[in-house]
Amino acid sequence: MPSLPLRAALVLMLVWPFLAQAQPALKVALFEVAPYAQKEGGALHGLYIDLVRGLGAGAGFKTEIALMPFARVPLALERSEADLTISFSTEALEGAAQALGPVALVDSVLITSLARSTRELPQLKGALVGRARGGCQDLAQRAELALRWTDISNFDSALRMLALGRLDGLCLTRDVLHHYSALASIERSRLGAEILVGQRPALLYVRRGLAPEVIAKLRVALARRSPVKAD
DSSP: OOOHHHHHHHHHHHHHHHHHHHSOOEEEEEEOBTTTBEEETTEEESHHHHHHHHHHHHHTOOEEEEEEOTTHHHHHHHTTSOSEEEEOOOHHHHHHEEEEEEEEEEEEEEEEOSTTOOSOGGGGTTOEEEEETTOOHHHHTOGGGOOEEEEESOHHHHHHHHHTTSOSEEEEEHHHHHHHHHHTTOOGGGSOOEEEEEEEEEEEEEETTOOHHHHHHHHHHHHTSOOEEOO
C-alpha cells in the first residue's frame, strides 16, 4: 500500500487539472472605443484588449472581457460585476477602484472648430467642449478656462458636430481622433487646430475588495512591463 505522502501526491495529481479549471477568470470591463477596445466580426481587438490579456496571463489568470459605455465601467467595478479595467483616471473610478499603475501612455488632445481655431488654450475660455462622460480630467481641472462641458455618446457624431460648428472643441486622444475622423469621412480641413493637452497614463484599476493575493500577482505582472506608447 502506498505511503500517506505518496497517496496525497497521487490524489493531488488527479484533482489538480480540475482545480486549475475551477479557478475563476478575472472579469474585465473596458470602455468600448476604437482603436483601444472594440468588437468586429465577433472578435475583440485593440490595444487595451492585448494589454489586459497579457497582464492576466502574466499573473496566471484567464480573462473574461466585457465592453461597455464609459460611464458604466466604474459602476461595474463598484458592484463587483468586474474585477479590473484599463482607463484614464476619473473621479468615479478613483472612488470605485484602486489604481495599480500605468500600462500605456496616450496623447490627449483638444481639437477645435474652424470658428474657434487657436493653439492657445486661454483663447478658448468659455468654449463649449465635448468629452466622454467624466473624461478629460486634465482640462476639467483648469477652472480658469471656464469650459462648458457636454457629454457625448460617440466620437464620430461628435466630430460631425464639431465640423458643423455645433461644438467649439472636442477633447479626446490622438488615436481616437485619427480613427473616427477616417470613419466619419471628415476631412482635416473641416476642423480647426489640434492642441496637445498632455501625455496621459492609461492605468490598471482593480475593484476594491479584490483578493489581496490576486492583486499581488497583478502587481508582479505589471512590474515586468514598461508602459507602452500608443501609436
